[in-house]
Amino acid sequence: MTLLPPVSGVTADSLLDGLNPQQREAVTYRGPALLIVAGAGSGKTRVLTHRIAGLIASREAWPSQILAITFTNKAAAEMRERVGALLGGAAEGMWISTFHSACVRILRREAEHLGYTQSFTIYDSADSKALIRRIVKELEADLLGFTVPSVQGRISKLKNELVDPDEFSRQASDRDPRDAMFLDIYRRYERELRRANAFDFDDLLGQTVTLFRAFPEVAAKYQRRFRHVLVDEYQDTNHAQYALIRELTKRVEPKDVPLDTRTELDAEGGIEGASLTVVGDSDQSIYAFRGADIRNITDFERDFPGARVVLLEQNYRSTQNILEAANAVIRNNFDRVDKKLWSADGAGEKIVGFTGYSGHDEAQFVADEIHRLHDTGVAYGEMAVFYRTNAQTRALEEIFIRSAVPYRLIGGTKFYERAEIKDVVAYLMATANPADELATRRILNSPKRGIGPATETALWDFAQKRDVPFREAMRRVDEIGLGPKVTRAIVELTRLLDETAAALDPDRPTGAATVGETVHALVAGSRYLEVLMASGNPQDEARAENVEEFVNVAKEYDKNNPDGSLVEFLTEVALVAAADELDDESGSVSLMTLHTAKGLEYDTVFLTGIEEDLIPHRMAAQEPGGAAEERRLFYVGITRARRRLYLTLAMTRAQFGESAVAMPSRYLDEIPTELIDWRVSPLDATSRGGTQPRALNARRGEWEGRGGRRPVGSEAYSTAGGYGRVGPGDAEARPQGERGYSSVRFRDADAGRETRNASKPKQKWINEVTGQVRDNSAMELERGDRIRHVDFGEGTIRAVTGTDAKRIAEVDFDTAGRKKLLVKLAPIEKL
DNA sequence: GGCCCTGTTCTTTTT
DNA sequence: GAACAGGGCC
Numbered sequence: 086m087t088l089l090p091p092v093s094g095v096t097a098d099s100l101l102d103g104l105n106p107q108q109r110e111a112v113t114y115r116g117p118a119l120l121i122v123a124g125a126g127s128g129k130t131r132v133l134t135h136r137i138a139g140l141i142a143s144r145e146a147w148p149s150q151i152l153a154i155t156f157t158n159k160a161a162a163e164m165r166e167r168v169g170a171l172l173g174g175a176a177e178g179m180w181i182s183t184f185h186s187a188c189v190r191i192l193r194r195e196a197e198h199l200g201y202t203q204s205f206t207i208y209d210s211a212d213s214k215a216l217i218r219r220i221v222k223e224l225e226a227d228l229l230g231f232t233v234p235s236v237q238g239r240i241s242k243l244k245n246e247l248v249d250p251d252e253f254s255r256q257a258s259d260r261d262p263r264d265a266m267f268l269d270i271y272r273r274y275e276r277e278l279r280r281a282n283a284f285d286f287d288d289l290l291g292q293t294v295t296l297f298r299a300f301p302e303v304a305a306k307y308q309r310r311f312r313h314v315l316v317d318e319y320q321d322t323n324h325a326q327y328a329l330i331r332e333l334t335k336r337v338e339p340k341d342v343p344l345d346t347r348t349e350l351d352a353e354g355g356i357e358g359a360s361l362t363v364v365g366d367s368d369q370s371i372y373a374f375r376g377a378d379i380r381n382i383t384d385f386e387r388d389f390p391g392a393r394v395v396l397l398e399q400n401y402r403s404t405q406n407i408l409e410a411a412n413a414v415i416r417n418n419f420d421r422v423d424k425k426l427w428s429a430d431g432a433g434e435k436i437v438g439f440t441g442y443s444g445h446d447e448a449q450f451v452a453d454e455i456h457r458l459h460d461t462g463v464a465y466g467e468m469a470v471f472y473r474t475n476a477q478t479r480a481l482e483e484i485f486i487r488s489a490v491p492y493r494l495i496g497g498t499k500f501y502e503r504a505e506i507k508d509v510v511a512y513l514m515a516t517a518n519p520a521d522e523l524a525t526r527r528i529l530n531s532p533k534r535g536i537g538p539a540t541e542t543a544l545w546d547f548a549q550k551r552d553v554p555f556r557e558a559m560r561r562v563d564e565i566g567l568g569p570k571v572t573r574a575i576v577e578l579t580r581l582l583d584e585t586a587a588a589l590d591p592d593r594p595t596g597a598a599t600v601g602e603t604v605h606a607l608v609a610g611s612r613y614l615e616v617l618m619a620s621g622n623p624q625d626e627a628r629a630e631n632v633e634e635f636v637n638v639a640k641e642y643d644k645n646n647p648d649g650s651l652v653e654f655l656t657e658v659a660l661v662a663a664a665d666e667l668d669d670e671s672g673s674v675s676l677m678t679l680h681t682a683k684g685l686e687y688d689t690v691f692l693t694g695i696e697e698d699l700i701p702h703r704m705a706a707q708e709p710g711g712a713a714e715e716r717r718l719f720y721v722g723i724t725r726a727r728r729r730l731y732l733t734l735a736m737t738r739a740q741f742g743e744s745a746v747a748m749p750s751r752y753l754d755e756i757p758t759e760l761i762d763w764r765v766s767p768l769d770a771t772s773r774g775g776t777q778p779r780a781l782n783a784r785r786g787e788w789e790g791r792g793g794r795r796p797v798g799s800e801a802y803s804t805a806g807g808y809g810r811v812g813p814g815d816a817e818a819r820p821q822g823e824r825g826y827s828s829v830r831f832r833d834a835d836a837g838r839e840t841r842n843a844s845k846p847k848q849k850w851i852n853e854v855t856g857q858v859r860d861n862s863a864m865e866l867e868r869g870d871r872i873r874h875v876d877f878g879e880g881t882i883r884a885v886t887g888t889d890a891k892r893i894a895e896v897d898f899d900t901a902g903r904k905k906l907l908v909k910l911a912p913i914e915k916l
Numbered sequence: 917g918g919c920c921c922t923g924t925t926c927t928t929t930t931t
Numbered sequence: 932g933a934a935c936a937g938g939g940c941c
Contacts, residue, residue: 156931157931185931210930286930290931372929372931375929473928474927535918537918660931662930679929680928681929681930702929703928705928740927742933
């Protein structure tokens, strides 16, 4: 244990400056268990960091006795930094990490107890899916109706509940052939993981619990070390995580106390359990679908008798209008402890509502507002766009690119999920962990070496017959009697992997190869990059770029972690979360799902796609408790906004390439009318008795009272066939938006007349914005030029900025208002 | 063994 | 409208 560095100037008192009474209580309370019920924006990170800093500043704890668990790596990094800032750099030795990272750290040290080596690999969900696919195929389980995702989901659920195959067989009916089959799959899956010296995501938690339960003396090591355990986002913990916390905070029995311990002993010679602090908000529990159990937080006081509960209700983030909307929505969830967020900051601006004709129309509105706000001084990085499903990004991205909105997608199809990256990672896994058969099989034929399924099966059969690992079968390929070409290919691959692995030996004369060198050796040695670059296919070129990017990531890792190892690098790669990609200084608008948004905050938030079947999502609405969870998700979205909140939706939404009618979300009804300033309300867009929720119907009078809202294009629109339920009545109620949003779409592009091709097939509408791929790079434009845009009609160039592919034209359209366009891609022509 | 075509299914959210 | 699996063909 290191000596505490001087804690200059920090006193327990100074850490309380600027905190409200509840926050102070949460920082200073000392006892075995503390639950901090922290409403959105109530300063819980501040409380947690001050609590940790206080423990250290007052010398109640060494940094190494602190274990703080957060939801994402980014949150962990932020907390570490903030504690460090409070203490002047004394955060060394603390464990601040995610559940998964903490478990990996423990498992690496203790792997032998579980029959693993410390270089085990971690299977992400794609990896375990691949493994399950193989098993389902081998057992022909699909004949019994098993699908890969269903099996994967079920196994994950069982693991989260700490139910292993043996336990499952006790619960299962022995008559049901489906249960028997599933048990077979589960058993085989577990066996394969073990053989591969690999853990899946759920194992990281579950196996750590198993380890602690099976080896109390091992558990005691950690129980003694961590005197203060703090858990953030406690409402989203699952059973395995709960069990882990319980294990970590258990009293150490006298028999497990080592003789040389310096920890204080209790009366019987044991060591009392660590003190536990959990922070959470049951209104923000949004991960039940992956096993999070809200009872962990609601039953906390029962689980930990004598626990103190502190409520943080004052919100320091949002305006009162935003909070009122949030409160009004969440109030509809029954069986919750009533909690009301309040702010001392004043009402603020109204929430802005907008209904577009289509998802593209909605996206255009968002893009225009982003530009408008940016012009008034709001930084792009202070704005975020949220959506329920990743599929919604398509329309947003298309419009954002065309409108020259600088944006960043958070999550979605992640870099590390790309096939080419997974391939390179598989090379690394096979190098670091030769037992990893799945990784080895993955790279067997990529790049193509003429090793097909037949050869793979031959290798596998050989391995089975001789009872040797797959990799050994590869080394002995000449004994199998395959064709000379195939044999040579396998010999070469095996040599590459073995030689690269040998270079990792630290006792090598030149020292162990770095991660960057290892990646380079594999990518070059396998000719993976070379083959991609030579293919001439533009998609392959993009893949090659990704691989090069990955090589750079590895080099960067070397620079930042001089003592890092390949195994540690792989761990980091496996455990990156969507939110970790966030870069505060990127200067772009962030796009992400509502789930990813948890724990973040922005000056301006756009909540898009606020429609039935999207939020609440069609799939979720069926599940027990699903509707309530969806409402919490919506609540989380609202409470991310500091000053400005937009709620947007569309009348029609593209799904499966088809356009479908969308209805306003029921949650919109739950927000008091006076809080929302509808630029275009759903009522304007869709009224025709009976199809929309009643409350929106009831608001109708308000709109009818206003003048100047005659619809444009109603005639043409009304004759349009094939639009599902969007019929004449809908069009009649459709106004011309005050600023011309959406209505432009109903006009003829050149004249603004109401003749827009009503009789054309609906494809025409959908493709209008998305369809054209063009390149206007050569178009010369300057101030004063007149142009015509497919959607916005004619306009005058106001300014042109940027160069080449990033040239942006600011245009005053005659009817559609001012817009920014990316010249290269905009559907425009010069007049 | 590899390529290309077709049909199918899919979309809820993620460590 | 894409990604993927399966089948047919070279």
